[in-house]
Each structure stands twice: as structure tokens, then as C-alpha cells.
Amino acid sequence: MDTRIAYVTLGCKLNYAETSTYERAFTGYGLKTVSWNEEAEIYLVNTCTVTEHSDKKCRNIIRKLHRRHPEASIVVTGCYAQMKKDEISRIEGVRMVFGAEEKSSLVSRVLEAFGITSGCGHDISTFYPAYSSGERTRSFLKVQDGCDFKCAYCTVPYARGESRNIPISNIVSMAREIAARGIKEIVLTGVNTGDFGKTTGETFFDLIRELDKVEGIERYRISSIEPNLLTEEIVDWISSGTKKFLPHFHIPLQSGSDTILKQMGRRYDTSEFARKIDYIKEKMETPGKEKVFFGIDVIVGFPGETDQLFNETYRFLKERIRPSFIHIFPYSRRAGTPAASRTDQVQDSIKTERVHVLEKLSGELHREFIDSNRNNTSEVLFESTRKNGMMSGYTANYIRVSVPYNPDLTGKIVRINLSDVTITAENPE
Numbered sequence: 001m002d003t004r005i006a007y008v009t010l011g012c013k014l015n016y017a018e019t020s021t022y023e024r025a026f027t028g029y030g031l032k033t034v035s036w037n038e039e040a041e042i043y044l045v046n047t048c049t050v051t052e053h054s055d056k057k058c059r060n061i062i063r064k065l066h067r068r069h070p071e072a073s074i075v076v077t078g079c080y081a082q083m084k085k086d087e088i089s090r091i092e093g094v095r096m097v098f099g100a101e102e103k104s105s106l107v108s109r110v111l112e113a114f115g116i117t118s119g120c121g122h123d124i125s126t127f128y129p130a131y132s133s134g135e136r137t138r139s140f141l142k143v144q145d146g147c148d149f150k151c152a153y154c155t156v157p158y159a160r161g162e163s164r165n166i167p168i169s170n171i172v173s174m175a176r177e178i179a180a181r182g183i184k185e186i187v188l189t190g191v192n193t194g195d196f197g198k199t200t201g202e203t204f205f206d207l208i209r210e211l212d213k214v215e216g217i218e219r220y221r222i223s224s225i226e227p228n229l230l231t232e233e234i235v236d237w238i239s240s241g242t243k244k245f246l247p248h249f250h251i252p253l254q255s256g257s258d259t260i261l262k263q264m265g266r267r268y269d270t271s272e273f274a275r276k277i278d279y280i281k282e283k284m285e286t287p288g289k290e291k292v293f294f295g296i297d298v299i300v301g302f303p304g305e306t307d308q309l310f311n312e313t314y315r316f317l318k319e320r321i322r323p324s325f326i327h328i329f330p331y332s333r334r335a336g337t338p339a340a341s342r343t344d345q346v347q348d349s350i351k352t353e354r355v356h357v358l359e360k361l362s363g364e365l366h367r368e369f370i371d372s373n374r375n376n377t378s379e380v381l382f383e384s385t386r387k388n389g390m391m392s393g394y395t396a397n398y399i400r401v402s403v404p405y406n407p408d409l410t411g412k413i414v415r416i417n418l419s420d421v422t423i424t425a426e427n428p429e
Contacts, residue, residue: 003116004031004033005026005042005044006035007033008036008046008061010046012189013223014140014142015047015048015078016140017131017139017141017189019044020130020131020132021130026107030116037068041114042074043069047076047080047088048079050079050155051332053332066091073093075098076094082158082160095113096113103128127199129170131178136182136383136411137383140187141174141187141188143171143193144164145163145191146162147160147163148162148198152264153332153339155336156191163195165197165199168207172211175214176215178217183217184216184217184218185217185381186220187222188207190223194229195226208222218244219246222249226267227253228272230276235283235284239283240283246396246397247284247292247293248295248396249292251273251295251296253297256314259309259312264302265338273321274320280294291324291369296317296326298313298326300329300331300351300354301354302331302339303345303346314358322365322368326358326361326362328358328359330354378416379396379413379415381393381413382411382412386405389404389405390404390422395418403422
């Protein structure tokens with residue numbers, strides 16, 4: 001009987017890219033992929049540890065898998081596995097746990113545990129190359145790992161290690177592999193994507209110019225980039241030097257209060273952030289063209305965030321930058337971080353209230369962004385999924401639209417008038 005393996009991925013797109021890469025490797029050695037709610041000999045759980053809720057969700061998933069499939073072996077990897085390896089090892093049903101430094105040996109060691117000769121050895125690499133391949137239209141390509149910034153609230157640098165990358169030539173090769181699969185769009189992902197080049201002496205700008213040359217890939221998105229690393233040079237080139245990199249930016253703000261930004265250890269202030277947004281709009285938004293999509297990350301309830309300081313964030317978002325969408329995260333106290341030891345923690349009920357306030361604002365801003373684009377034409381990349389007789393896709397500036405299902409449109413980029421389609425005003429990411 002074939003050895004069956006199922007996958008559960010939690011957290012960021014980087015985890016999804018890595019899980020997909022594990023899956024391709026295991027498939028290459030004859031393992032059969034099944035759904036996580038089907039019977040399998042192995043369940044691989046790729047975990048997240050960005051908040052306490054993330055940790056709890058990981059534990060619950062592992063326990064649920066063991067209850068449903070008590071004879072199976074559960075293999076755990078990811079950021080939570082790096083931070084709490086002993087804790088996870090004690091959960092019933094867990095057979096193997098792999099931290100960040102063990103990713104490159106995961107496949108060979110799991111195969112050996114099941115008596116399958118891999119011949120690939122235990123390559124202890126500092127960077128695990130990865131890309132997702134589960135969708136026909138889009139792939140998440142890992143270009144960077146780790147972070148050197150060490151913000152006061154964040155455990156990611158401890159879970160993922162220092163900033164590192166492989167050479168541009170290797171990433172270009174992976175992009176060509178993706179193109180060979182018929183995938184048209186690549187989302188560049190990493191822990192601190194814009195910090196690319198620390199290992200190889202290259203730059204993120206060098207990378208995107210080389211990726212732009214890959215035949216078969218028609219679209220690129222940058223999944224997340226720090227405002228201080230999104231340089232004017234990059235913006236100028238995207239606005240005039242390429243047709244492949246789209247008017248879509250996901251930029252972490254975290255707070256609209258300079259007081260809180262300084263305490264967080266962020267490397268910019270609100271004036272610098274606002275200038276960057278203004279510069280992008282100046283370069284990329286002209287009459288008759290699509291508006292730029294700005295997805296902004298915000299943390300509420302950081303220690304010491306008073307009502308006055310939260311209101312500074314609210315006003316900055318509403319009155320100054322008016323992003324297309326706000327990703328809102330209640331601050332989560334993480335052991336070992338500087339913010340965790342502070343005595344001025346914000347009550348959970350206050351965090352919840354502030355989340356609701358920003359969710360309402362985000363909804364208003366997202367609807368406004370959609371309305372500002374309704375009379376434009378835009379190129380949409382349609383996906384294969386059929387739901388209620390409709391199929392969907394994303395415009396270049398990340399508006400989700402739906403049209404009656406037509407299999408001939410799958411994987412095609414089609415220019416349409418947005419006034420003629422159904423627009424989904426939902427969480428876009």
C-alpha cells in the first residue's frame with residue numbers, strides 16, 4: 001500500500017510555499033497526498049507562533065489529528081516548532097519535530113523513519129528554497145528568510161533566525177520552474193522581503209529586475225515590504241520600467257502614533273511612512289489609470305497605548321493615508337520579547353474594542369477604494385474554481401471580481417470593464 005501523507009498549514013504565505021515544496025519532494029519519492037481529514041500514515045503540520053492564539057490553534061490541530069487518526073504519525077515543523085520544540089514533543093501523537101534549522105533535512109529524515117531510502121542525505125542548509133504550486137494561476141515564491149530588525153513585540157527573528165537568502169540566479173531558476181507549470185503570477189514572499197541580499201551582496205532591486213525577464217510569468221506582486229526598504233528607486237522602476245510588477249503594496253505600519261512606533265523599535269515615523277505613500281501615488285496614479293492598492297498592517301493594544309495614542313493611529317489612517325485595506329492584529333504578549341515584560345499592558349477588552357473600531361474603518365476604506373475603480377478597465381487573471389455558477393479573479397490592483405463561469409477563461413488574463421462585473425468587497429488577503 002502506498003504511504004499516504006496529509007498536510008496542514010497555519011500562518012503566513014511563506015509557510016504555504018514551504019509546505020508545497022515538502023509536498024512536491026514527498027510526491028517525488030512515491031508518497032500519496034490526501035486531504036488532512038482523510039486517513040493517512042503521516043500528517044505534516046506546518047505551524048505559526050506569531051500570537052498566543054496561533055500557538056493554541058496549532059496545539060488544537062495536532063490533538064484533533066491524533067483523536068481522529070490515533071495510529072498515524074504527526075510531524076510538526078514551522079515557527080512554533082522552533083520556539084517550543086519540547087512542548088510540542090510531549091503532545092500525544094507527535095512523532096517528529098523540526099525547527100527552523102532542520103527544514104532542509106525534514107524530507108530525508110521522515111522518509112528514513114518510514115523505511116524509504118531517499119538518497120538525499122541530511123543537507124543542513126541555512127536557507128530552504130520554496131514555492132507553492134497548488135494553484136493554477138498563482139505561486140508564492142520564497143525569496144528571503146529571517147529578520148534582523150527585532151521589534152519589541154515580535155518572536156519571528158527568534159523563530160526564523162537572521163536575514164538570509166540564496167543568490168538571484170537560484171530564485172530566477174525557481175521562477176522558470178513555476179512558469180513551466182503554466183502559472184502566470186508570482187507573489188514574492190519572505191519574512192522581511194525587502195531585506196533580500198544580506199547573504200549574497202545583492203539587493204531586492206537587483207532581484208526584481210532579473211525576475212522581470214523570466215518568460216511565461218506575466219505578473220508579480222510583492223507580498224509585504226517594510227516602508228524603509230521600499231525605496232524610491234524601486235517605486236520609480238515599477239512605475240515606468242516594468243509592466244509585470246503590479247500596483248499592489250502590502251506595507252506594515254503597525255501604529256500611527258510616533259510614540260508607539262519608537263517604543264516598538266520600528267525604523268521609521270509616521271511622516272516618513274506618509275511620504276512614501278504619497279510618492280507611490282504621485283508616480284503610479286494618473287487620471288484613467290488604476291488606483292494603487294495599499295494593504296496596511298496595524299497592531300492595536302501595544303503596551304502603553306492609551307486612548308489618545310490609539311486615536312492618533314485612527315486619525316492617521318482615516319485622515320492622512322486612507323489605505324485600501326487594514327490588516328488588524330491585537331497585540332499578543334510573547335515571552336522573551338521586550339514588550340512582554342512591560343507593566344503597562346492593555347486589557348484584552350480594550351484591544352477587542354479597538355479592533356472593532358479599525359475593522360469598521362477598514363470596511364469603509366475598502367468600499368471607497370472599490371468605488372474609485374468602478375469606471376476603469378482592468379486586466380483580470382481568472383482562477384479555475386467554480387462557485388454558484390461563477391468564477392473569480394483579481395485585477396492588477398487586487399480587486400476580486402466574478403463573472404459567469406467560462407472554462408476558456410481559466411488561467412487567462414482578460415481586460416474587462418469593472419462596471420460590467422460583480423465585485424466582491426471582502427477581505428482581499
